[in-house]
Amino acid sequence: MASAAIPANQTPKTNYLTNGYGLKSWLLTTDHKRIAVLYLISVTVFFFLGGFFAMLIRLELLTPQGDLMQADSYNKVFTMHGMIMVFFFLIPVVPAVLGNFLVPIMIGAKDLAFPRINLLSWYLYIIAGTLFLHCMLIGGVDTGWTFYTPYSTVGSNTNVVEAGLAVFIAGFSSIFTGLNFIVTIHRMRAPGLTWDRLPLFIWANYATSIIMVLGTPVVAITIVLVAVERLFHLGIFDPKLGGDPLLFQHLFWFYSHPAVYIMILPSMGVVSELITCFSRKRIFGYKFIALSSVAIAVLGFLVWAHHMFVAGISLYAAMIFSFLTFFIGVPSAIKVFNWTATLYRGSISYATPMLYAFGFIGLFTIGGLTGLFLATLGIDVHVTDTYFVVAHFHYVMVGGVLMGYLGGMHFWWPKISGRMYPEGWAKLSALLVFVGFNLTFFPQFILGYVGMPRRYWQYPDEFQVLNVLSTAGSSVLAVGYLLPMIYFLWSLRYGPIAEANPWNAAGLEWQTTSPPPTFNFDETPVVTWEAYNYDEIAPKELEAPVGR
Amino acid sequence: MADSHATTLEPEAHNPALLHHFADAQQQKNAASLGMWLFLVTEIMFFGGMFCAYLVYRLAHFNAFAAASQQLSIKLGAFNTAVLLVSSLTVVLAVKAAEAGNRKQLVTYLVITVLLGLTFLVVKGFEYAEKFERHHVPGPTFSFTDTFDDGSQKIPVNPNEAQLYFSLYFAMTGMHALHMIIGCGLFTVLAVFAWKGHYSPGYFTPIENAGLYWHLVDIIWIYLFPLLYLISRHR
Numbered sequence: 001m002a003s004a005a006i007p008a009n010q011t012p013k014t015n016y017l018t019n020g021y022g023l024k025s026w027l028l029t030t031d032h033k034r035i036a037v038l039y040l041i042s043v044t045v046f047f048f049l050g051g052f053f054a055m056l057i058r059l060e061l062l063t064p065q066g067d068l069m070q071a072d073s074y075n076k077v078f079t080m081h082g083m084i085m086v087f088f089f090l091i092p093v094v095p096a097v098l099g100n101f102l103v104p105i106m107i108g109a110k111d112l113a114f115p116r117i118n119l120l121s122w123y124l125y126i127i128a129g130t131l132f133l134h135c136m137l138i139g140g141v142d143t144g145w146t147f148y149t150p151y152s153t154v155g156s157n158t159n160v161v162e163a164g165l166a167v168f169i170a171g172f173s174s175i176f177t178g179l180n181f182i183v184t185i186h187r188m189r190a191p192g193l194t195w196d197r198l199p200l201f202i203w204a205n206y207a208t209s210i211i212m213v214l215g216t217p218v219v220a221i222t223i224v225l226v227a228v229e230r231l232f233h234l235g236i237f238d239p240k241l242g243g244d245p246l247l248f249q250h251l252f253w254f255y256s257h258p259a260v261y262i263m264i265l266p267s268m269g270v271v272s273e274l275i276t277c278f279s280r281k282r283i284f285g286y287k288f289i290a291l292s293s294v295a296i297a298v299l300g301f302l303v304w305a306h307h308m309f310v311a312g313i314s315l316y317a318a319m320i321f322s323f324l325t326f327f328i329g330v331p332s333a334i335k336v337f338n339w340t341a342t343l344y345r346g347s348i349s350y351a352t353p354m355l356y357a358f359g360f361i362g363l364f365t366i367g368g369l370t371g372l373f374l375a376t377l378g379i380d381v382h383v384t385d386t387y388f389v390v391a392h393f394h395y396v397m398v399g400g401v402l403m404g405y406l407g408g409m410h411f412w413w414p415k416i417s418g419r420m421y422p423e424g425w426a427k428l429s430a431l432l433v434f435v436g437f438n439l440t441f442f443p444q445f446i447l448g449y450v451g452m453p454r455r456y457w458q459y460p461d462e463f464q465v466l467n468v469l470s471t472a473g474s475s476v477l478a479v480g481y482l483l484p485m486i487y488f489l490w491s492l493r494y495g496p497i498a499e500a501n502p503w504n505a506a507g508l509e510w511q512t513t514s515p516p517p518t519f520n521f522d523e524t525p526v527v528t529w530e531a532y533n534y535d536e537i538a539p540k541e542l543e544a545p546v547g548r
Numbered sequence: 549m550a551d552s553h554a555t556t557l558e559p560e561a562h563n564p565a566l567l568h569h570f571a572d573a574q575q576q577k578n579a580a581s582l583g584m585w586l587f588l589v590t591e592i593m594f595f596g597g598m599f600c601a602y603l604v605y606r607l608a609h610f611n612a613f614a615a616a617s618q619q620l621s622i623k624l625g626a627f628n629t630a631v632l633l634v635s636s637l638t639v640v641l642a643v644k645a646a647e648a649g650n651r652k653q654l655v656t657y658l659v660i661t662v663l664l665g666l667t668f669l670v671v672k673g674f675e676y677a678e679k680f681e682r683h684h685v686p687g688p689t690f691s692f693t694d695t696f697d698d699g700s701q702k703i704p705v706n707p708n709e710a711q712l713y714f715s716l717y718f719a720m721t722g723m724h725a726l727h728m729i730i731g732c733g734l735f736t737v738l739a740v741f742a743w744k745g746h747y748s749p750g751y752f753t754p755i756e757n758a759g760l761y762w763h764l765v766d767i768i769w770i771y772l773f774p775l776l777y778l779i780s781r782h783r
Contacts, residue, residue, distance in 0.1 A: 110569035113579040179586045187579040188569075213586055217594035225601070225719065234686045234715040236601065241708040242612075247604050251597055524571070 015515040030115035036101035046088040053081035058471040066458040074457035075142035082145030094266035099205045105509040108190025108525045113183040121176040128170035135162040149237035149248040153229045164223040171216045178212030192527035204269025207293035211258045219255035253304035261300040267404025276532040277505040278354035279346025285338040292331035299328040325375035352426035356407030363399025388448025394441045414498030418515040419491045432480030439473025565751045584757040612709030615696035617779035625777040632766045635664035639759045646752035658739040665732040686715045727765045
């Protein structure tokens with residue numbers, strides 16, 4: 001456990017890590033920071049498990065023949081990869097790890113509004129994860145992460161019900177996290193911390209929480225209906241018995257499209273923090289960025305049917321959803337333009353978190369713009385269910401979410417662990433991640449455009465060169481992800497002791513010690529300034545060691 | 549909204565119900581209340597998925613839904629509706645009693661609420677049993693031979709479509725009954741706590757929030773009753 005790495009004699013006062021050492025002090029904790037660490041460990045396990053399945057996929061696709069596995073195993077492997085990454089990594093990762101740790105500190109509170117419900121969220125996540133692992137070990141599931149009917153209800157003979165139950169429980173874990181965040185942000189802010197002084201990371205998590213609370217129950221009941229239909233042979237989504245499989249797709253995407261904003265919005269919040277700190281400037285257009293998060297949360301509920309353009313919805317409906325999908329590009333673009341405007345004439349430094357922020361902006365822009373290709377009805381018909389779609393959402397999910405997460409992990413690692421990570425290795429890994437990512441997924445745009453369908457275990461010979469490039473890239477990417485894991489663990493024992501504010505950053509979290517005490521602040525802070533007041537932090541003051 | 553609770557920063561040590569991370573009791577109460585309302589929103593979305601499915605299939609297979617709906621007993625449904633409405637009243641009275649600090653009344657009203665909830669569940673159980681006897685439970689033994697009478701002629705009904713109606717009937721009323729069971733358990737615990745004197749005019753948030761939950765479960769039934777029992781009976 002991380003706590004063992006910091007000798008007590010070097011820390012002048014107890015912090016949240018030294019406040020109890022036994023297993024019980026962790027498993028029964030209600031401290032939001034400790035729960036964040038629990039989440040950090042568990043989502044990391046799932047990330048590498050999901051990554052393992054990704055490597056199996058890439059290895060199978062190294063050659064055109066189905067030589068590593070056959071169709072049935074391949075179906076299970078991409079399903080495992082998708083479900084683990086979506087439900088057990090991407091959705092919880094930033095809110096449950098960084099959000100859990102930072103939301104109360106950033107608003108000057110002692111804890112989240114409901115600390116016990118917060119712990120319950122983690123236990124629900126662990127129960128769901130264990131159930132899913134069990135489902136995997138007894139044979140897995142092969143429906144794809146989307147559970148499409150009627151295959152999932154009458155076709156597949158794998159463990160659909162158990163996987164569905166796992167997703168259902170994981171859903172309640174995120175509902176409770178979202179509920180906790182909304183109440184905390186409304187009710188627990190420090191005196192003087194008005195809505196227009198909130199860090200943009202808070203705004204992003206607030207918008208995310210709205211989606212979690214409004215969307216997740218719908219997918220929960222949808223999966224219950226799938227399970228009930230499967231168990232009792234009903235016909236809710238079965239066309240032979242009068243049901244409508246399209247209804248399933250509507251209900252599923254009503255949550256699952258907004259879910260991509262659950263994943264990306266918190267990372268966007270992280271990027272706002274990084275860009276301002278490492279260009280030493282106020283954010284450009286604070287209100288626009290803050291409200292664009294809310295706009296994305298609202299508009300995100302109105303675009304779901306763009307996943308169904310070829311599923312048989314009416315042309316009229318398709319045109320409306322196409323238009324709305326273009327429209328949601330506006331708040332996303334506002335963010336990107338405002339970040340770049342913030343950089344303009346800033347004192348930019350290239351610490352590792354900033355490298356990830358740059359990576360985010362570039363990759364998210366490509367991912368977002370190709371999203372507009374897919375929103376265009378004509379092009380979508382051409383590239384539906386091809387690798388173009390796969391490349392598009394990996395640019396957003398991996399290039400966006402993961403870049404933001406890793407940037408945030410490096411930025412706040414000194415706060416979380418009390419130690420600095422090795423900057424040289426970190427820069428190398430940021431470079432590897434960027435290069436490996438592009439090498440993996442850019443060829444997939446081309447593959448998709450020339451017609452390689454997704455979810456097949458073999459392919460015609462002419463696709464091989466691009467597939468080899470992609471597989472090679474995935475190995476580079478894997479090294480890029482393993483490195484931070486190794487040096488973060490290394491830094492727990494050997495990293496230099498972190499100051500309270502090693503980046504000279506604005507924000508309440510940097511005003512308390514690293515790592516923070518159990519109740520975050522000795523005295524409740526009173527906020528009299530706007531967020532990102534970097535022009536008011538004098539350079540001389542910056543040189544002086546802050547904290548201990 | 550930030551400033552409403554920002555006035556007192558010193559914890560009120562004398563209030564045992566005040567948790568350490570709240571500045572004062574008012575902030576704690578506001579947080580709990582907002583949390584409960586948000587939870588109710590998630591409940592509405594949860595049932596919303598089923599209401600959506602109901603709407604789609606009722607429009608697609610109206611005749612079968614109307615014929616199947618006529619198999620339900622309006623009398624029992626109406627009786628249960630009345631029982632739930634009265635239980636909502638007793639919940640309000642319980643909250644009022646808690647506010648006034650009247651412990652005996654509070655316990656009494658909570659117990660009556662639980663009894664009314666159990667009454668509802670027993671009646672529901674008889675209704676379910678009758679469905680089993682007549683093979684109206686979806687599954688391999690399902691059979692449906694009734695016709696839809698539109699006033700001038702009897703139209704035969706596709707049993708698969710009727711089964712769809714009963715699938716939704718059991719899914720929606722079953723999920724509602726599950727919420728009733730949870731509510732009864734909740735009020736039983738609260739009644740015990742109230743008996744032991746855990747609540748005072750200064751602190752009765754759990755009673756209030758459980759009351760909100762109970763009202764929501766009632767309201768869902770208020771929608772379920774006409775949607776499931778009264779299709780095409782307005783003629």
